[in-house]
Amino acid sequence: MPGVRPAAWHTPAVALNEIDERIVHALAADARRSYADIGSEVGLSAPAVKRRVDRLLAAGAITGFTVRVDxxxxxxxxxxxxxxxxxxxxxxxxxxxxxxxxxxxxxxxxxxxxxxxxxxxxxxxxxxxxxxxxxxxxxxxxxxxxxxxxxxxxxxxxxxxxxx
Missing domain, CATH: 3.30.70.920 (Lrp/AsnC effector binding domain/regulation of amino acid metabolism (RAM) domain)
Known part of the structure; x- marks a missing residue:
């Protein structure tokens, strides 16, 4: 890129394991799903899912929740x-x-x-x-x-x- 200086990549401070990835995919598909619903899908309790989501938010792996509008x-x-x-x-x-x-x-x-x-x-x-x-x-x-x-x-x- 002739005129642009490269930017540093942002790397989250936490690595996602398989359960974290499944939680992230579930939230990406529908961020309105309850922690209990996601927990039943990934084999965790609702409080355990909430703790993982909070940790992923704090680490920057999840950057927020939004709505998609046409x-x-x-x-x-x-x-x-x-x-x-x-x-x-x-x-x-x-x-x-x-x-x-x-x-x-x-x-x-x-x-x-x-x-x-x-x-x-x-x-x-x-x-x-x-x-x-x-x-x-x-x-x-x-x-x-x-x-x-x-x-x-x-x-x-x-x-x-x-x-x-």
Missing amino acids: PVALGWQTEALVELYCRHNTSPADIRRGLAHYPEVASASTVTGDADAVVQVFAADVRHFEQVLERIAGEPFVSRTRSVLVLSPLLRRYGAAGPS
């Missing part, structure tokens, strides 16, 4: 992926700070290849996307962009990585 339900009809090409010595923190104030930005990641970062953008329509793209392209750390509109999302996985 962007279309919120009026975001258009999705795009934007490659950012950054000016020399732009840090990932600079990119994060520069994009954080855009409610249309769903995710941003530094990447390998010619681009420095890839940004997932949701907008009400193509005109709205164009306005957002122009604002992002005008950020001081951006030298140029390249974007593609998503026609049909084919596969999306959320939560714990890997198969359950």
Whole structure:
């Protein structure tokens, strides 16, 4: 990545064993499940599941609980992926700070290849996307962009990585 300095990886302070992984997968599939329900699946009592979840939260292995909402339900009809090409010595923190104030930005990641970062953008329509793209392209750390509109999302996985 020509213009981006690498960031340090965050490593949780705890290694997940098989039961921890099963608990994480259960929560990733449905964070509203009760500890008793998860416990019956993994062979632990509800208090034992709660202790493990608390430990995983404290260690940073679980970073929070959330709800997934279809962007279309919120009026975001258009999705795009934007490659950012950054000016020399732009840090990932600079990119994060520069994009954080855009409610249309769903995710941003530094990447390998010619681009420095890839940004997932949701907008009400193509005109709205164009306005957002122009604002992002005008950020001081951006030298140029390249974007593609998503026609049909084919596969999306959320939560714990890997198969359950």
